[in-house]
Amino acid sequence: MNSYIDVLFWMRQKKWLLIALFYGMAMHHIVTPPPDLNQAAFDALVIISMALILIITEPLPLPAIAMFMLFMQVVLGIDTANNVASSFMNDAVFFIMGSLMLAVAIVSQGLDKRLALAIIRVTGHKTWRIIAGFTAISALLSSFIGEHTVAAMMMPVGLTLVRYAHKDPRKVAGLTAALLFSIAYGATIGSIGTPSGGGRNVIMMNYWAEFGAGSVSYLEWMKYVYPMVLVQIPITVLILLWTFKPEQSNLDSAVRKLVIEVARAGKVKGREWLAIILFVLVFLGWVFLSESFGLGIIALLGVFLYLAFGLVEWSELNRKTNWGVILLFGSAISIGIQMNETGAAQWIAQVIIHNLGQVIDNPAVLQGSVSVLLTGIMSNILSSSATVAVVGPIVLDLGGDQILIGFMTAIASAFGYFTAVAAPACTIIYSSGLVKSKDFLRAGWKMGVLSVVSLLGLSLLWWPLL
Amino acid sequence: MTKKQEKINPQTLKFLTAVSSAEYSKPTLKLGSLIASVFDASLGVVYVGERASEFHGSSVNMTRQNLDNWNIIHPGLEVLEWALKELKALNPDDESLAKIKFNADHVYEEDGRVRVFLPGEDACRIELILREGELVNQLRKEIQLENYDLAIIGGSQDKRHLAHSLIQYLPSSIFVLQKFNPRKKYKLLLLVDDSKATKKSVQWGALIAEKLGWPVRTLTVSKTKRFGAGYQGAADMAKAYFEDKGIEVEQFFLTGDPVRTFVEFAGDNHFVIMGASTLNPVKQFLFGSKPIKTLERSNVPILIVR
Numbered sequence: 001m002n003s004y005i006d007v008l009f010w011m012r013q014k015k016w017l018l019i020a021l022f023y024g025m026a027m028h029h030i031v032t033p034p035p036d037l038n039q040a041a042f043d044a045l046v047i048i049s050m051a052l053i054l055i056i057t058e059p060l061p062l063p064a065i066a067m068f069m070l071f072m073q074v075v076l077g078i079d080t081a082n083n084v085a086s087s088f089m090n091d092a093v094f095f096i097m098g099s100l101m102l103a104v105a106i107v108s109q110g111l112d113k114r115l116a117l118a119i120i121r122v123t124g125h126k127t128w129r130i131i132a133g134f135t136a137i138s139a140l141l142s143s144f145i146g147e148h149t150v151a152a153m154m155m156p157v158g159l160t161l162v163r164y165a166h167k168d169p170r171k172v173a174g175l176t177a178a179l180l181f182s183i184a185y186g187a188t189i190g191s192i193g194t195p196s197g198g199g200r201n202v203i204m205m206n207y208w209a210e211f212g213a214g215s216v217s218y219l220e221w222m223k224y225v226y227p228m229v230l231v232q233i234p235i236t237v238l239i240l241l242w243t244f245k246p247e248q249s250n251l252d253s254a255v256r257k258l259v260i261e262v263a264r265a266g267k268v269k270g271r272e273w274l275a276i277i278l279f280v281l282v283f284l285g286w287v288f289l290s291e292s293f294g295l296g297i298i299a300l301l302g303v304f305l306y307l308a309f310g311l312v313e314w315s316e317l318n319r320k321t322n323w324g325v326i327l328l329f330g331s332a333i334s335i336g337i338q339m340n341e342t343g344a345a346q347w348i349a350q351v352i353i354h355n356l357g358q359v360i361d362n363p364a365v366l367q368g369s370v371s372v373l374l375t376g377i378m379s380n381i382l383s384s385s386a387t388v389a390v391v392g393p394i395v396l397d398l399g400g401d402q403i404l405i406g407f408m409t410a411i412a413s414a415f416g417y418f419t420a421v422a423a424p425a426c427t428i429i430y431s432s433g434l435v436k437s438k439d440f441l442r443a444g445w446k447m448g449v450l451s452v453v454s455l456l457g458l459s460l461l462w463w464p465l466l
Numbered sequence: 467m468t469k470k471q472e473k474i475n476p477q478t479l480k481f482l483t484a485v486s487s488a489e490y491s492k493p494t495l496k497l498g499s500l501i502a503s504v505f506d507a508s509l510g511v512v513y514v515g516e517r518a519s520e521f522h523g524s525s526v527n528m529t530r531q532n533l534d535n536w537n538i539i540h541p542g543l544e545v546l547e548w549a550l551k552e553l554k555a556l557n558p559d560d561e562s563l564a565k566i567k568f569n570a571d572h573v574y575e576e577d578g579r580v581r582v583f584l585p586g587e588d589a590c591r592i593e594l595i596l597r598e599g600e601l602v603n604q605l606r607k608e609i610q611l612e613n614y615d616l617a618i619i620g621g622s623q624d625k626r627h628l629a630h631s632l633i634q635y636l637p638s639s640i641f642v643l644q645k646f647n648p649r650k651k652y653k654l655l656l657l658v659d660d661s662k663a664t665k666k667s668v669q670w671g672a673l674i675a676e677k678l679g680w681p682v683r684t685l686t687v688s689k690t691k692r693f694g695a696g697y698q699g700a701a702d703m704a705k706a707y708f709e710d711k712g713i714e715v716e717q718f719f720l721t722g723d724p725v726r727t728f729v730e731f732a733g734d735n736h737f738v739i740m741g742a743s744t745l746n747p748v749k750q751f752l753f754g755s756k757p758i759k760t761l762e763r764s765n766v767p768i769l770i771v772r
Contacts, residue, residue, distance in 0.1 A: 004747040009635050013603060062520045100524070107528055110535065148525035155529050156536035163538070261536075320531075322524035383521045420519075427522035428529045433515070433541030 016057035024050045028076070034347075041344035043076040048335050048390060055328075056381060062324035069331040078338055087334040091294035092206035096199040096385075097326045098299025102282070103149040104320040105303065105312040109275040112153040113262040119157070120259060125252045127175065131182045132237045134158065138186030139233050142425075143193030143226070144283055150190075151425035154183040159432060160261065164254035169434050175246035177439050180429040185236050185417065185447060187425035192414045193229040195221050195295055196286050200388035202295050203333060204410045207392045210337055213402035218287045218295075223466060224407055228458045235450050243443045271311065278305050332389035345393035353398060364400055371395040371405050372455065375412035376448070379422050384413040404463060408455065415451050417444035479507035482638070483618040484514060484605060488548040493646050494620040495549055497767075499556045501618065501641070504677035508591030511549045512608055513542040517598040539570040546582055546594040553592065563592065577611055579604075602631040609638045616641055616769075629761040633742070633770060634750060639670070641769045642761060645734065652767070654682045655736035657728055657760075658704045660696030663741025667771040668704045671739045672711050674769075682708060683716045685731055687724040725759040732766045742772040 011018065024046055033042035047069060054065045073084045115137070123133035134154065142150040158179045166172040191197035195205060195218055209215060216224075282302035286295055306312045339345040352370055353363075360366040374395065379387040388410060395409050396402050416422020418440055420430035429435055483498030485491035495511070502509040518526040530540055539547075547568045557563055565585075572583040573596070582594035593612075597604040605617060617636055621644035632640055656671045658664055675682045686693065686701045701717060708715045720727050732738050743755035750758065757770045 005635065005637075008747055008751050009606070012631070012635070013600075058520055103525075104528060107532055112532065112536075148522070148528075152525060152529040152532050156533050156538060159533065159538050160536055320524060320528055322521075325521060325524070383519070386521070421521070424522040424525040427518050428526055431516075431518055431526045431529070 014059045016053060017059040020050045020053040020059075023053070036350075037347045038343060040076075040078045041339075041342035041347060043078055044073075044335060044338045044342050044344045045348070047072045047076070047078075048339065051332070051335070052382070052390065055386060062328045066324070066327035066331040069335050073335065073338060078342065084334060087337045088330045090206055090333065091296035092199070092202045092333060093326060093330045094294070094296025095196075095202040095299050096296075096329050097321070098296055098303050099146050099196065099199065100148075100321050100326065101303045101317050102279070102299060102306070103146055103152070104317050105306040106145060106149055106275065106279060107152045108312055108316060109272055110265065111272060111275065112156055113265040114268060114272070115153060116157040116160075116258060116262045120255055125250055125255045127178075127246045127249050127251055128237075128241055130161070130251060130255075131178050131240055131246070132234075134179060134182035135186035135237050135240070136233050138183050138425075139190030139193075139229055139236075142187040142190035143197045143229060145279065146196065146198060147187035147191040148424035148428070150187045151183055151428040154187070155180075155428060155432070157258070158183050159434075160258055161251060161254050162434070164257040165248060165251055172247045173434075174244040175248055176434050177443075178240045178244040178246045180432065180435055181240050181244070181439070181443055182237070184423070184425040184429045185240070185443070186233070188414050188417070188423045189232040189236055189451075190229055191423075192411045193222060193226045194218060194286075195290070196283075196299075198385065198414070199329065200385040200413050201410050203329070203385060203388045204392055204406045205295070206333065207336065207396055208403065208406055211340060211393075211396050211402060213396065213406065215291065216403060218290050224463065225411060225458075227462055228411065228454055231454050231457075232451065235454070236447065239443060239446045239450065243446065244439075274309060275306070275311050278302065278309070278311070281305070329385065329389060332386060336389055336393045339393040340397070346397045348394045349397035349399070352394075367395075367398045367400040367405055368408055368459065370398060371409045372412040372415075372452065375409045376415040376452075379413045379416040380418045381421070383421060384416050384423055388413045404459070408459065411455055411458075415448055417447040417451075419444075479505050479616070480510065480612060480614045481505070481507045481616045481618060482510040482512060482605070482608060482612070482614040484512050484601075484620070485545055485549050486513070486620070487545055488552075491545075491549075491620060492552065493648055494618060494643050495552055496556060496648050497641075497643055497646060498618040499553055500678075501616075501674075503557065505673065507615070508593070509553075510593040510595060510608070510612060510614065511546060511553075512595040512597060512605070513545045513549075514601050514604045515542040515596070515598045517600075534571075540596070542580075542596045542598075543570050543573065543582070546596060550584075550592070550594060566592070568594075578607065579611075602628070602635055605632075606635055606637065609636055614638050618643065621645060630754070630758050633755070633758050633761065634747070637772070639742075639769065639771045641767070643767050644761075645765050646767045650735070652680055652737040653735060654680045655732055655738045656682065656684045656704060657738065657740040657756075658684045658686045658697075658700050659724075659741075660694070660700050661741050661744050663744065663771055664700050665703070667739050667741045667769075668707050670769065670771050671704075672708055672713060674737075674739070675708070675713050676711055680737065681716075682713055683718060683736075685718045685720065685728065687720050687722060687727045689721070689724065691721050693719060724756055725763065728756075728760050729764045732764055734765055736766050738764065738766055738768045740768065740770055742770050 027046045033039055051065055051069050054060055070084055073079050074081050119133045119137055123129040138150050138154055162169050162176045165175055169176045195201045285298040356366055375387055375391050395405050420426050481502045483494055485495055550568050554563055573580050580596040616639045618641045654671055654675050684704050686697050688697055705715050740757055743750055743757055745755050761768050
């Protein structure tokens with residue numbers, strides 16, 4: 001009797017795995033590929049759609065899904081084992097690995113207390129100025145060190161202010177939401193600003209190289225995209241104040257207590273200076289050397305320096321780095337490359353153009369709309385980086401300027417304002433238990449509309465001037 | 467003979483109560499504490515929180531460790547801290563419980579869960595556990611790990627889906643506190659039929675009635691006007707068991723659809739005890755069972771004895 005229950009329970013827990021396997025087997029064995037799609041391309045699409053089901057529903061750990069994507073390419077005869085292995089590792093994966101480790105190294109230095117003091121000195125005690133300061137600092141920092149790093153450092157500062165503002169955060173729910181969302185949305189809008197702002201930006205750069213679209217340097221990326229970050233900062237502040245209406249207009253007492261708490265950390269220590277200097281060196285390397293060495297290699301060099309100077313222990317890096325995500329992006333990029341090489345990406349792009357072309361005449365508008373909408377919607381369900389890994393090959397085959405379409409896709413992948421799953425910063429504030437899913441919807445739709453308008457303005461008014 | 471077979475030994479009973487927040491879990495914790503104390507059972511308090519998507523799980527963990535440096539504790543630990551405080555208030559005479567101090571730094575991870583280390587916990591037999599993930603899966607793992615006898619769970623909005631999963635998959639007896647009002651005077655309603663679990667439900671019912679002094683009713687429902695020997699025998703056995711303990715029993719024999727009759731009879735002032743279904747698990751999964759349907763349709767606290 002118990003074994004029956006165990007089997008039923010396993011089926012309950014793994015129902016999406018069973019659905020994905022059933023779907024995959026049915027597609028491979030029963031469905032005939034369309035005449036203009038070869039079997040390998042069809043199989044690549046089957047693998048990626050199965051992987052999407054598994055990633056969204058999580059019946060398996062991420063590394064298992066990564067392995068599934070790799071071995072299925074060989075099992076279904078899409079490519080040889082050696083070719084799959086070589087497509088698995090590239091500079092984008094190095095970058096994701098390096099940036100996750102750098103995040104651990106930076107967060108472990110305790111620089112968040114210095115950051116808190118610096119923000120308060122600039123903003124003063126007024127609530128709207130503190131929210132503006134949180135948004136701006138989160139955006140500016142996340143452009144360079146990644147949104148998960150910024151959110152991890154800013155969260156204690158935000159929660160400490162909330163705690164000092166009122167002992168029961170539910171009594172100041174508006175203030176709490178405004179402060180936490182200023183961290184999450186600030187970090188998210190900033191993450192598009194430079195290639196190092198997020199793994200998805202580097203994945204797009206990798207696809208540009210793979211698709212022969214050319215290359216974009218670190219500074220060129222900033223030239224194209226950074227104006228949007230600067231425009232979005234004040235818009236985000238207004239949206240948060242308008243949506244959440246903080247209960248207190250002045251945080252005098254909370255700020256004073258926060259200053260006393262962070263002042264205990266004393267003066268900046270030599271070790272902290274060294275951590276900052278090393279990151280500045282990594283940043284300079286990204287700006288000036290990435291075209292020769294690659295962003296990923298420089299990130300790994302940075303990790304090496306942190307280890308060599310004893311600023312972080314390998315055991316800590318090993319424990320806190322999400323190896324599953326690294327494996328998953330390696331395999332997602334690998335299948336993305338197969339989508340291009342087998343013609344699967346081109347086929348989907350043609351189907352989209354054929355069907356939507358009858359509704360939208362202008363090819364540039366069609367390409368832009370598809371890339372932004374497809375990426376924006378998927379990033380709210382999946383995650384921003386995974387969306388770029390999956391959608392990237394398709395949108396680059398829509399036609400038009402691949403660099404501009406790629407920028408639009410990378411930018412739109414940061415429009416995951418509606419759910420807690422899209423961006424790491426959103427997941428982090430959600431994990432505090434102080435903001436609810438409906439808060440993401442309340443502020444998210446406004447952020448979504450204004451981000452699309454900002455992107456439209458950027459592409460129509462700024463990019464033609466470059 | 468293990469403790470899960472035949473006779474209940476109160477000295478070795480282990481109860482688990484699931485809490486979600488100070489706002490909603492007060493009645494659940496109160497009844498959990500009361501039942502555990504009348505049975506002299508040890509009590510595990512578990513908070514099951516949402517698990518972050520695996521994509522961002524390590525970022526969330528990194529943030530939590532950073533929050534620890536600022537003495538900001540995990541929201542689930544806050545609920546467990548409240549639970550301990552509440553248990554102390556509910557048991558003011560328990561000296562060993564009064565001595566226990568909650569320290570959010572004294573937690574350790576084992577077997578996929580976080581356990582709060584409570585100095586002296588052996589004396590007062592309290593455990594505080596934090597888990598993350600899907601509720602039924604986490605409760606099942608906790609019950610299997612610690613071999614709990616009874617899981618005490620608050621009523622849920624998502625009643626239909628949850629009732630089915632809890633009864634089908636939790637390997638212990640289950641007590642669901644639907645619309646439980648700690649101030650209300652309940653009557654104990656024992657549903658008696660010829661199933662194997664009836665005998666154990668009678669034992670649980672007798673212990674509860676003995677300790678809480680609640681009046682007892684037994685209800686036997688037959689689909690036809692004729693009550694078979696099995697039904698009659700079970701009702702007689704229940705009556706004799708209660709009377710042997712000096713507890714008065716009112717017996718009711720009704721005809722009709724069992725689940726509808728249970729639900730109508732229970733109304734809103736009974737505390738229902740019934741045995742778990744002995745149907746094949748696959749049949750239960752496909753067609754449901756009397757306990758599943760009763761839990762889905764009724765609005766009173768129900769103890770399903772396994």
